[in-house]
Amino acid sequence: MPLFNMPQLRARLAPDSRLLGLDLGSRVIGVALSDVSLLLASPYATLRRGKMSRTAADIAAIAATERIGGLVVGLPLSLDGSFGPAAQAARDWLRSLSDVTGLPAALWDERLSSSAVNRMLIDDLDMTRARRSAVVDKLAAAYILQAALDASRPASPTGG
Numbered sequence: 001m002p003l004f005n006m007p008q009l010r011a012r013l014a015p016d017s018r019l020l021g022l023d024l025g026s027r028v029i030g031v032a033l034s035d036v037s038l039l040l041a042s043p044y045a046t047l048r049r050g051k052m053s054r055t056a057a058d059i060a061a062i063a064a065t066e067r068i069g070g071l072v073v074g075l076p077l078s079l080d081g082s083f084g085p086a087a088q089a090a091r092d093w094l095r096s097l098s099d100v101t102g103l104p105a106a107l108w109d110e111r112l113s114s115s116a117v118n119r120m121l122i123d124d125l126d127m128t129r130a131r132r133s134a135v136v137d138k139l140a141a142a143y144i145l146q147a148a149l150d151a152s153r154p155a156s157p158t159g160g
Helices: 006-012 052-066 085-101 113-123 129-152
Strands: 018-024 028-034 041-048 068-075 105-109
Touching: 006 068, 006 105, 006 129, 018 041, 018 052, 018 129, 028 052, 028 129, 041 052, 041 129, 052 068, 052 085, 068 085, 068 129, 085 105, 105 129
Parallel strands: 018 068, 068 105
Antiparallel strands: 018 028, 028 041
């Protein structure tokens, strides 16, 4: 299945379906859900990253339970915005996941998302390293998904 940009992905969604945001780590995948109005992203879970067949089955189960209509995966561009090996790997992984699950998908720039979430957890919530490690992946997924939702929100007819 081809990858879409965010406005295209939103346009393809069935009414009352949600988007699933994913933050790919080397060992853990952070998972976030949008609401059905596509206004808010919320942390949902973490999944152990393993073989594609197992990961796809886990994501398909979430998709069926939560009425997921599409996937948004963080794209790890280099700090200068270039498309390096990590970004290529994320794109290839998402294409495979989209093909296996049958869900349309889009990539979203995730530069500094984990850093921003960690900074918030330290500065605002004074969380210990152990407590941060338990929540940072799903919070980063929510951060990525929220940014994608905000940037792709259709303009209101009143101009606001």
